Amino acid sequence: MIDALTIVVGTAALALAAWCSLAAYRDQPTKDWHFIGMAVVSVLVLTQLVVGVVRLARGEKPDDGTGIFVAYLLGAAAAVPAAGFLSLSERTRWGSVTVAAGAVVLAVLEVRLFDIWGGTGA
Template identity: 75%
Template sequence: MFAALMLVTGVAALLLAAWCGWAASRDQPTKDWHFIGMAVVTVLALVQLIAGIVLLARGEKPEQGTTIFVAYLLGAFACVPAAGFMSLAERSKWGSVTVAAGGVVLAVLEVRLYDIWGG
């Protein structure tokens, strides 16, 4: 289940990145619909954070260490909201570029989380 959640979160992050990248290519800032998309991706990352903590609490151990796994979980959770807040400060196409970059970073973090867990 955890691997499926990683996959869904990574794909959602890439879709968000493509959507915001499209907006940036048209010289548009992030709009309300983009923030709804960011909220959906953030909720997926929150569910993943909770699931990871539950797995650790049940006694399961990641292959490459608990500390690095928790650090990546927290980073994945904070990635898109941080990009969203930064896009609020930059109300031009560069705000959309920032969110697109945040989506790509989250997708890369998902791949790394999969590796750390032992996938």
């Protein structure tokens, strides 16, 4: 994988988590601008998914196995959108907490993706 992209995605996920945590602290549900933030993070993750698939297609292999790498890529791509959909059904502060938790999960998945690939980039 590309180290810089992994760092950007992880940092964006943590920023989204902090932002939604602040909204939850203020007793606010997710608002439109939170969904814009989720969209930005999701685009970054989809970019990472495409880069990962392209690198696999070129014959590069992760250190810990292709299957687990692809599973983590797909899980990372689903983390924030799933949390966003769940927050739509909970229009209280707990919707914001759900998105914050999903973003933290994404940040952890990014660390694991980095480890699975071997911790080296292009």
